[in-house]
Amino acid sequence: MxxxxxxxxxxxxxxxxxxxxxxxxxxxxxxxxxxxxxxxxxxxxxxPTMGSDPLMKALIVVIFGGIARFTSPIYAAFIIGLVESFSNYFVGLYWTPAVLFAMMIVVLFMKPSGLFGHHQRTL
Known part of the structure; x- marks a missing residue:
């Protein structure tokens, strides 16, 4: 495979x-x-919508970490988990998804290949 x-x-x-x-x-x-x-x-x-929350978190992890290496989403999941825990404590439960989406948007604007991804050069 x-x-x-x-x-x-x-x-x-x-x-x-x-x-x-x-x-x-x-x-x-x-x-x-x-x-x-x-x-x-x-x-x-x-x-019917019971998998939407884990699916959104998985999407955020993949966008945040990139898919350049096998370990990139693992590190990103660890960082996202820490950010989610801290934002639950400091900001509140209902604002945590907004914090995660804002972080995802910032990563997409700053580094579209993810924080641990490599920029591919085009010819």
Whole structure:
């Protein structure tokens, strides 16, 4: 799967079945999402919008950290968690999403590739 994600043509030339690997990756991710839904459904009340809050936080983490390296979103999640905790304490529960979105907008304006991302040069 990693070879296909890095260079699809080279993986095809090496004899890997790329459509089968795409289907396998989709199946694994769907199974993991279903398992998470089963576990979460036993703890919380099920609604159509129940995943929007973690999805927004994941989007903020990816934008904040960038996707240049594997560890960039991990560091960004740690920083976002600290900022969220401090803003919950000092600003309040209802203003915390506004603080996170403001931080995301500042990062997008200052460094669009994320704080830990690298700027790609164009020719």
């Amino acid at each position: 990693r070879a296909v994600s890095q260079n699809r043509e080279a993986a095809e030339l090496m004899g890997l079945d790329v459509p089968r690997l795409f289907a396998l990756a989709f199946g694994i991710s769907a199974a993991m999402a279903a398992l998470a839904g089963i576990f979460l459904g036993g703890v919380r009340f099920m609604t």
